[in-house]
Amino acid sequence: MKERDTLHNFLFEHAAIRGDVVHLDATWREVLKRHAYPAPLRSLLGELMVAAALLTARLNFEGSLSLQLQGSGPVTLGVVECSSERLMRGLLHWTGDVEAGTLPQLMGSGQLVITIEQRRSGERYQGVVDVAGDSIADAIECYLAQSEQLETRLWLVANAQSAAGLLVQRMPAQDEDEDADAWPRVVQLADTVKGEELLGLDAHEILHRLFYEEDVRLFEALPMAFRCSCSLERVQNTLRMLGHDEVLDIIAERGSVDVTCEFCNQKYVFDAVDAEALFADAPVSANPSLRH
Numbered sequence: 410m411k412e413r414d415t416l417h418n419f420l421f422e423h424a425a426i427r428g429d430v431v432h433l434d435a436t437w438r439e440v441l442k443r444h445a446y447p448a449p450l451r452s453l454l455g456e457l458m459v460a461a462a463l464l465t466a467r468l469n470f471e472g473s474l475s476l477q478l479q480g481s482g483p484v485t486l487g488v489v490e491c492s493s494e495r496l497m498r499g500l501l502h503w504t505g506d507v508e509a510g511t512l513p514q515l516m517g518s519g520q521l522v523i524t525i526e527q528r529r530s531g532e533r534y535q536g537v538v539d540v541a542g543d544s545i546a547d548a549i550e551c552y553l554a555q556s557e558q559l560e561t562r563l564w565l566v567a568n569a570q571s572a573a574g575l576l577v578q579r580m581p582a583q584d585e586d587e588d589a590d591a592w593p594r595v596v597q598l599a600d601t602v603k604g605e606e607l608l609g610l611d612a613h614e615i616l617h618r619l620f621y622e623e624d625v626r627l628f629e630a631l632p633m634a635f636r637c638s639c640s641l642e643r644v645q646n647t648l649r650m651l652g653h654d655e656v657l658d659i660i661a662e663r664g665s666v667d668v669t670c671e672f673c674n675q676k677y678v679f680d681a682v683d684a685e686a687l688f689a690d691a692p693v694s695a696n697p698s699l700r701h
């Protein structure tokens with residue numbers, strides 16, 4: 410098995426078309442290790458991970474991109490986050506038995522929420538689309554067509570070992586001599602890609618197989634990795650928001666406050682001493698519910 414965990418950008422030399430190829434390997438298995446997903450949901454989450462990685466490739470600032478699925482069931486929630494450093498985490502919530510099906514069959518009526526956050530300014534952009542089409546790729550294509558008026562096509566695939574994907578996007582034409590037929594031709598060629606090719610071949614092999622008569626420039630591999638952004642500090646802040654009395658009540662009842670991060674299963678445990686320390690430098694009046 411090839412260990413890759415890479416993102417490659419590429420572009421067509423004689424047409425206003427760009428693209429990306431993503432392979433998630435150890436990154437993806439770190440996600441699978443933490444929760445046992447039924448096979449249809451494993452595919453769904455893998456595709457969502459790859460889609461987030463492909464979309465993050467277009468961020469030109471430090472920040473993060475998240476994709477959130479909100480469904481009426483069996484899948485009720487899906488969250489995938491990817492930072493501009495290409496560090497990812499993801500999870501799905503579901504209820505009951507799940508059988509293979511289209512995206513609407515897996516999540517009922519629902520929405521896809523795309524959030525992009527700039528780290529430095531804290532600026533946040535959020536787009537919401539009703540889930541349309543049969544797959545994550547369809548939903549993302551629909552979102553990009555609506556929000557950016559950019560024609561984009563995605564091919565996504567995931568199994569128990571790897572998840573992979575290909576994106577091509579038509580950019581505004583730069584000059585009139587440009588090859589006008591390039592976009593339909595590139596889409597038609599890309600559409601012949603097979604799931605096993607995306608999973609098994611390296612980026613240059615995929616591009617060569619699909620576009621061997623085209624002039625394609627493939628850029629260097631950029632690394633991808635699993636990383637959860639949870640931290641002791643964040644959990645402490647959440648507990649401070651909950652308030653001194655509430656936290657002490659829980660400890661009186663259960664002996665400790667246990668917080669488990671759902672993305673990475675990291676457990677944070679606070680006993681009475683930890684709790685007092687938590688509020689020692691944050692007076693009770695800092696509790697939002699006690700202000701006014």
Ligand SMILES: [Zn+2]
Nearest residue numbers: 637639670673
């Ligand atoms: Zn975590």
